Amino acid sequence: xxxxxxxxxxxxxxxxxxxxxxxxxxxxxxxxxxxxxxxxxxxxxxxxxxxxxxxxxxxxxxxxxxxxxxxxxxxxxxxxxxxxxxxxxxxxxxxxxxxxxxxxxxxxxxxxxxxxxxxxxxxxxxxxxxxxxxxxxxxxxxxxxxxxxxxxxxxxxxxxxxxxxxxxxxxxxxxxxxxxxxxxxxxxxxxxxxxxxxxxxxxxxxxxxxxxxxxxxxxxxxxxxxxxxxxxxxxxxxxxxxxxxxxxxxxxxxxxxxxxxxxxxxxxxxxxxxxxxxxxxxxxxxxxxxxxxxxxxxxxxxxxxxxxxxxxxxxxxxxxxxxxxxxxxxxxxxxxxxxxxxxxxxxxxxxxxxxxxxxxxxxxxxxxxxxxxxxxxxxxxxxxxxxxxxxxxxxxxxxxxxxxxxxxxxxxxxxxxxxxxxxxxxxxxxxxxxxxxxxxxxxxxxxxxxxxxxxxxxxxxxxxxxxxxxxxxxxxxxxxxxxxxxxxxxxxxxxxxxxxxxxxxxxxx
Amino acid sequence: xxxxxxxxxxxxxxxxxxxxxxxxxxxxxxxxxxxxxxxxxxxxxxxxxxxxxxxxxxxxxxxxxxxxxxxxxxxxxxxxxxxxxxxxxxxxxxxxxxxxxxxxxxxxxxxxxxxxxxxxxxxxxxxxxxxxxxxxxxxxxxxxxxxxxxxxxxxxxxxxxxxxxxxxxxxxxxxxxxxxxxxxxxxxxxxxxxxxxxxxxxxxxxxxxxxxxxxxxxxxxxxxxxxxxxxxxxxxxxxxxxxxxxxxxxxxxxxxxxxxxxxxxx
Numbered sequence: 001x002x003x004x005x006x007x008x009x010x011x012x013x014x015x016x017x018x019x020x021x022x023x024x025x026x027x028x029x030x031x032x033x034x035x036x037x038x039x040x041x042x043x044x045x046x047x048x049x050x051x052x053x054x055x056x057x058x059x060x061x062x063x064x065x066x067x068x069x070x071x072x073x074x075x076x077x078x079x080x081x082x083x084x085x086x087x088x089x090x091x092x093x094x095x096x097x098x099x100x101x102x103x104x105x106x107x108x109x110x111x112x113x114x115x116x117x118x119x120x121x122x123x124x125x126x127x128x129x130x131x132x133x134x135x136x137x138x139x140x141x142x143x144x145x146x147x148x149x150x151x152x153x154x155x156x157x158x159x160x161x162x163x164x165x166x167x168x169x170x171x172x173x174x175x176x177x178x179x180x181x182x183x184x185x186x187x188x189x190x191x192x193x194x195x196x197x198x199x200x201x202x203x204x205x206x207x208x209x210x211x212x213x214x215x216x217x218x219x220x221x222x223x224x225x226x227x228x229x230x231x232x233x234x235x236x237x238x239x240x241x242x243x244x245x246x247x248x249x250x251x252x253x254x255x256x257x258x259x260x261x262x263x264x265x266x267x268x269x270x271x272x273x274x275x276x277x278x279x280x281x282x283x284x285x286x287x288x289x290x291x292x293x294x295x296x297x298x299x300x301x302x303x304x305x306x307x308x309x310x311x312x313x314x315x316x317x318x319x320x321x322x323x324x325x326x327x328x329x330x331x332x333x334x335x336x337x338x339x340x341x342x343x344x345x346x347x348x349x350x351x352x353x354x355x356x357x358x359x360x361x362x363x364x365x366x367x368x369x370x371x372x373x374x375x376x377x378x379x380x381x382x383x384x385x386x387x388x389x390x391x392x393x394x395x396x397x398x399x400x401x402x403x404x405x406x407x408x409x410x411x412x413x414x415x416x417x418x419x420x421x422x423x424x425x426x427x428x429x430x431x432x433x434x435x436x437x438x439x440x441x442x443x444x445x446x447x448x449x450x451x452x453x454x455x456x457x458x459x460x461x462x463x464x465x466x467x468x469x470x471x472x473x474x475x476x477x478x479x480x481x482x483x484x485x486x487x488x489x490x491x492x493x494x495x496x497x498x499x500x501x502x503x504x505x506x507x508x509x
Numbered sequence: 510x511x512x513x514x515x516x517x518x519x520x521x522x523x524x525x526x527x528x529x530x531x532x533x534x535x536x537x538x539x540x541x542x543x544x545x546x547x548x549x550x551x552x553x554x555x556x557x558x559x560x561x562x563x564x565x566x567x568x569x570x571x572x573x574x575x576x577x578x579x580x581x582x583x584x585x586x587x588x589x590x591x592x593x594x595x596x597x598x599x600x601x602x603x604x605x606x607x608x609x610x611x612x613x614x615x616x617x618x619x620x621x622x623x624x625x626x627x628x629x630x631x632x633x634x635x636x637x638x639x640x641x642x643x644x645x646x647x648x649x650x651x652x653x654x655x656x657x658x659x660x661x662x663x664x665x666x667x668x669x670x671x672x673x674x675x676x677x678x679x680x681x682x683x684x685x686x687x688x689x690x691x692x693x694x695x696x697x698x699x700x701x702x703x704x705x706x707x708x709x710x711x712x713x714x715x716x717x718x719x720x721x722x723x724x725x726x727x728x729x730x731x732x733x734x735x736x737x738x739x740x741x742x743x744x745x746x747x748x749x750x751x752x753x754x755x756x757x758x759x760x761x762x763x764x765x766x767x768x769x770x771x772x773x774x775x
Contacts, residue, residue, distance in 0.1 A: 230741040250567060250742050301550045302568050359723045362742075369568065369729050373548050385641060386723045 037506050038220040039488060041499075042232060042241035044360045045389040046200050046225050051182040052173050053124060053134050057393065058268070058410035058497045061170040062245075063223060065498040066205065068173035068188035071099055071118070071152075072164055078318070078414050078495040080164055083213075084113060084174045084189055085152075094159030099152045106210040107176050108186075108193035115146035120177035122154060136428060137166045137417070161452060162415035169412040170498075191216040191502035201225060205501070217490070217505035227360045227389065242485040245499055248362050249304040252481040262482040263307075264493040268408030269314050269419060270364070272355070272371055272473035275403055277433030280353070285345035287470035291331035292338035293378045294371065294473055303366045307479035313463040314409070314419045316477035318495035322416045322459055327467045338378045350379025353403040356396055359386040361407070363478055368406040371473075397431050408478065410497035416446070416459040423466060432472060439465045520771025526764035530757075534584045537577030545578040546570060546729045554747040564749040566739065576753055579731040580761070586647055586725070586732075587712035593651030595705060598658025603689050605659070606666025617663070620656045628653035628711070629718055641724045650715050654708055661704050665697035699772070706769035710762045717758050733758050 043063065049055040052068045071085040082088070086102040105113040122144040127133040133141070142157045156163065166172060176187050186194045191213070192205040205221040224241055226232050233251045235241045236259065252261045272290065274281040281287055300308035309317055312327030342350065357368045365386065372382040382404070387395070396402045411418035421427055424443055425435040439462060446458030467474070484491055490504045515521055543561075549569035557564045563572035601620070605613040623631065628650065635649030669675060670693070678688050719725035720734030728735065733754045740751035 230738055233742050233744075248742065254742065254745055298548075298550065302548060302553070365728065366568075370548065372729055373546055373568075376546075384728050386727060387641070 036220065037218045038222070039218050039243060039501075039504060039506075040222040040224050040241045041501070042226040042235055042244040043223050044225075044246070045227060045358075047197075047203060047223075048390075048393060049183060050186040050194060050197070052170055052175070052188070054183075055171065056397070057389075058408070061410070061412060062498050063203070064170055064188075065190070066192040066221075066501045067186060067190045067194055068170060068175070069190050070168050070170075070173045072168040074165075074168050074414060074494065074496055074498075076492045076494050076500065080168050083168075084118070088164065090164075094161065095156045097154040097156070097163065099154070101150050101152065102212060103150075105189055105212045107189055108208055109176065109179075110210070111176060111178075113174060113189060114177075115149055115152050117177045118152045118174055119144050119146050121172075121174045122152070124175070125172050135166075135172055136421075137163070138172075158448075160447065161455065162413070162417055165413040165415045169418075171412060192221060200227070214502070216502035218488075218501070221501055230362075232362075236483055236485075239485075242488055243483065243491070243504070245480070245482045246363070246478075247481050247483045248366070249307065249479070249481060252483060253305070255483055258486055259483050260486055260489075262480075262484060262491050262493070264480045264482070265309055265316070265318070266408065266478040266480040267316060267318055267495060267497050268410055268477055269311060269316055270367065270406070270408040270475050270478050271314075272368075272475065273405050273407060273409075273432050274472050275400060275433055276435065276471065277400070278403060280345070280347065280351055281403065283345045284469055285341045286347065286351070287473070288331070289338040289341035289345065289378065290375065290380070290473050291470045292334045292341065293375055293380070294331070294475070295333045295374055296475060298374065299367055299370050299475060300479075302370045303363055304479045304481075309477040309479070311474050311477055313467040313474055314423065314471075315416070315463050316419075318477075319411075319414065319416070319419075321456055322463070324460055324463055327463060330467045331470070335377055342378060342380070350381065352381040352383065354383045354385050355404045355406060356385050356387055356392065356402045357406050358389045358392040360389050364406045364408070367475065371406070397429075400431050400433060412496070414495060416456070416462075420459060420462050420466075423462070423471060434466075434471050436465060436469060436471075439469075517771045517774070519767045519774075523764050523767025523769075523771060526760055527768060530580070530761050530764055531584075533577060534580045537581045541571075541574035541577050543571035543574045545574040545731055554743060554750070556747070557749055563753045564747065566736075566747075566750055567743060572736075572750060572753055575731040575736060576733070576757055579726075579733045579736055579754060580757060582643070582726050582730065582732045583713055583716050583720075583734070583758075583761070586643065586650070586716045587709055589647045590650040590654055590712040590716070591705060591708050593647070594654030594658050594708060595701075597651075597655045599662050599694070599701075601655065601659040602662025603666055603694070606663035607670050607685070607689050607693070609667075613663075616659075620659050623653070624656040624660075626653075629715060632715065632719060633722075633724070636719070636724045641727060643726055646716065646719050646725045650712060650719075653715075654712065657708065658701075658704065661700060662697060665700055666693055669693045669696055703769045703772040706765045706772070710765050710769075713758065713761055713765075733761075 043059060045059050047060045047063060048057045052064050055061055055064055069083040072080045073083040075081050084102060084105050085099040087100040089098040101115060107113060125135040126138040126141045133139045140156045140158050140160060142155045145153045147153060174189060175182060179185055179187050191208055191211045193208045195204040195206045197203045202225060203223040207216045207219045226235055232244055232247055233254055236244060236255060246266060274287055276282060296310045300306050310328045312330050315323050317323050355368045357365050359365060368384050372384055375382045396405050422429045423434045424440055442458050442461040446455045449455035449458055482491055487507055488504055489507050492500055492503050547570060552565040552569040554567055555561055555565040561571050566572055601616055605616050631653045632649035636645055639645045675688060675692060678692055716725055717734030720732040721738045726732035726735055736754040737751060743750050
């Protein structure tokens with residue numbers, strides 16, 4: 001081959017490359033200016049169910065908030081606002097709730113929400129008369145009736161001041177009566193509808209045009225699963241995702257100036273949860289010893305550059321009147337006392353246990369690493385075992401096959417019960433196997449209390465019991481760093497573990 | 510013969526690198542400048558200095574101490590893995606190669622099946638069944654390493670079993686076992702040695718890969734792979750965190766590769 005020919009070939013191929021590259025640029029510009037707006041949000045785990053009644057993960061409820069709605073829903077200040085219902089009248093004895101349906105609320109399949117749908121949804125939560133309510137708070141629902149085509153009446157067997165909050169939770173939302181399997185055909189009334197889902201990969205949402213309320217701003221939303229905490233930074237910087245709630249402090253500081261960081265708190269009770277049903281944690285003194293060994297400030301320093309909100313019981317600051325700051329001081333770091341307690345409990349030479357942590361939550365992994373180092377000082381060896389989130393849900397949460405775990409518990413409603421109910425000895429989700437008759441009694445008293453003050457008093461008693469018996473090693477409500485690309489804005493923090501995607505919008509340049 | 514080997518530049522270089530790495534690993538078993546899990550808030554992500562020659566990680570732990578401990582973990586896992594692979598591989602390869610027949614067919618087909626899976630994938634399956642942790646990784650990788658050794662040993666045995674010295678040993682009434690392991694096995698050493706070194710490299714890389722994925726050595730213990738994965742979040746603010754463990758993996762593998770190369774071209 002001659003040199004000239006080679007040159008020609010090179011020249012032509014260069015021209016070609018340039019043309020493609022340039023037209024590529026033009027295409028990009030058109031894309032950005034088109035009406036189809038989109039955002040990709042990184043989430044740390046796949047949704048465990050698309051059926052809101054069955055979803056357990058906090059991260060699932062967080063996202064389904066945009067798809068399903070209850071009769072009422074919480075707003076960003078923690079108030080309850082009417083959603084599918086437009087109005088609610090509660091009888092004086094607190095037993096009869098009369099809801100008026102909002103007119104023109106549509107399901108994602110185009111059908112209008114009728115009283116039949118509401119009655120069906122409520123009955124579904126109550127267990128359809130099987131005696132075993134799907135949502136445990138619905139055990140007090142006596143009957144659900146629809147006197148006319150606009151009204152639904154719920155009759156309770158006993159009063160519960162928090163019942164409206166329970167109805168506003170993600171798990172008690174209104175679903176269509178004629179769709180049997182929400183898992184495959186998820187249909188709700190929220191501002192976004194689920195279009196498609198690839199397991200362990202992504203979930204596609206699309207704006208619901210016939211939404212009754214203020215419409216969402218962004219047309220298409222992709223929830224991309226970033227199960228590897230290390231991948232978060234790369235995905236954000238590479239532009240593969242635009243928003244990740246709850247990045248680590250380290251990631252937040254690594255991100256360049258194309259991102260805004262919204263700071264808040266996560267609204268979680270992060271603790272070293274101990275399986276109270278197994279050796280050695282069935283011994284209160286061992287649990288207390290661990291509490292005395294922990295230095296919370298050191299955890300904040302290592303995990304979130306010194307940021308975090310210390311808690312002393314199963315309650316976090318956003319709860320206002322229920323939160324007891326004084327419980328933070330029940331255990332102050334005291335290594336000598338911790339060693340003495342261990343010796344009293346029959347472990348003078350220390351002990352060994354395993355902390356199972358879900359590897360997709362870097363904050364919890366880091367916390368566990370610091371804890372293990374702190375426990376060393378009192379002769380306790382804590383081995384860490386990283387497991388997948390799905391394995392965690394199955395082994396730790398459902399089957400209770402573990403000794404200790406670091407995780408954050410969220411509240412599905414802004415009621416004290418949302419964080420305290422699980423420690424009743426008979427609660428189905430009592431995954432720590434906590435068993436204390438005093439606690440059960442105090443909790444029952446709170447439910448039966450006549451006035452709100454009285455109930456609050458009993459709830460505080462519950463929190464105090466949890467702290468004093470060292471049910472778990474309560475650590476903090478984690479500082480939250482939301483990384484959001486500067487192209488978008490409108491992220492609103494809720495006092496609950498939810499993300500309101502409908503409020504997000506694209507910043508005009 | 511030994512002198513010749515050391516005169517070869519690649520083998521010599523490989524030996525030097527490997528000796529240094531091994532020396533560091535062995536020192537790491539008994540002595541590290543700091544406790545590898547000792548956290549220090551004032552030294553978070555500290556750069557290289559005289560106190561901390563490789564700097565500190567996000568918990569203020571001394572990276573040099575962790576590299577030493579990590580090399581120890583990686584080395585032990587690699588040695589254990591290769592040992593399982595070599596011992597089982599020699600046994601299987603020797604019997605199938607020497608005796609042949611239908612047992613040979615059956616065992617080799619099973620080995621083919623194991624061989625058909627990429628070793629990391631196979632190890633992942635084992636780990637998901639038996640759980641994470643150092644020992645499970647050794648077990649999983651060990652099994653994945655058997656086929657390659659078994660095949661090499663088998664082909665060597667087939668080559669030697671009809672040689673005159675084997676025939677005459679047989680005529681002299683030497684037992685089969687003695688022929689296999691005293692007469693034939695030493696002759697396979699040349700091939701076996703270089704494949705052990707290559708196998709060791711693969712084991713180091715597989716271990717690093719598994720720990721990088723979070724299913725090998727569990728925190729707070731260090732392994733070169735898990736350090737890389739932890740360092741990923743700090744690539745820009747503390748590049749030394751990722752560079753040193755990475756360089757160590759490269760050197761460890763490079764040293765053995767060069768030695769294997771030298772052995773082969775002898």
